[in-house]
Amino acid sequence: MHHLRETSARKTQNKTRHNYWSRSKITTRQREALNRHPGSIIWLTGLSGAGKSTIAVKLEQALYRLRRHTYILDGDNIRHGLCSDLGFSHDDRTENIRRIGEAARLFADAGIICIAAFISPYRADRDLARRIAPQGKFLEVYVNASLEICEQRDPKGLYARARSGELKNFTGVSAPYEPPLKPEIELDTNELSVTECVGIILKRLDKLLPPANKRR
Numbered sequence: 001m002h003h004l005r006e007t008s009a010r011k012t013q014n015k016t017r018h019n020y021w022s023r024s025k026i027t028t029r030q031r032e033a034l035n036r037h038p039g040s041i042i043w044l045t046g047l048s049g050a051g052k053s054t055i056a057v058k059l060e061q062a063l064y065r066l067r068r069h070t071y072i073l074d075g076d077n078i079r080h081g082l083c084s085d086l087g088f089s090h091d092d093r094t095e096n097i098r099r100i101g102e103a104a105r106l107f108a109d110a111g112i113i114c115i116a117a118f119i120s121p122y123r124a125d126r127d128l129a130r131r132i133a134p135q136g137k138f139l140e141v142y143v144n145a146s147l148e149i150c151e152q153r154d155p156k157g158l159y160a161r162a163r164s165g166e167l168k169n170f171t172g173v174s175a176p177y178e179p180p181l182k183p184e185i186e187l188d189t190n191e192l193s194v195t196e197c198v199g200i201i202l203k204r205l206d207k208l209l210p211p212a213n214k215r216r
Helices: 003-017 030-033 050-064 091-107 123-132 147-153 156-161 195-208
Strands: 040-045 072-073 111-117 136-146 185-188
Touching: 040 050, 040 091, 040 123, 040 195, 050 072, 050 111, 050 195, 091 111, 091 123, 123 136, 123 185, 136 195, 185 195
Parallel strands: 040 111, 040 136, 072 111, 136 185
Antiparallel strands: none
């Protein structure tokens, strides 16, 4: 397996060596000016059942009412298409987040606020997503709920299946979750309502990324 990964890495390097970046005549700044706000990435991480997708949906609605251009990248949705060939091994999870990071970067470059809601259990993978993102436009949001609370919620019945052994490599049960060390925002969804969580993100987003037309 290690030999196969090395061979694949060499093939990727060879392809990259002969590829060239095609530059658009429209700049990121021009797209942001058209949208009247800068692009950015809001990366929601946390255990299954912590509230990431619920917060993402409500946040998008709030931003839409503020006339901001948004798009949600959700863990389940992505595995229906872009990452449908990946499983849940450590290597596959890493590749899953790498692909999502690249997709989110394109949205941010287009002047869109990309809301990425993924368990993304490994710090190294989230750090990679941050490095891929345009500098200064990555907001890591730790949606923090205790394992006990997440299991009580268990909206998809996944924890029960993991405890029974039906699901392998399930984060929080048979696979680890590494909490962020210094997230831009930490939301304790044991205590905070969805509305409160959205309000906290909006307040920080306004400070981090003021509207494009005010930055000239």
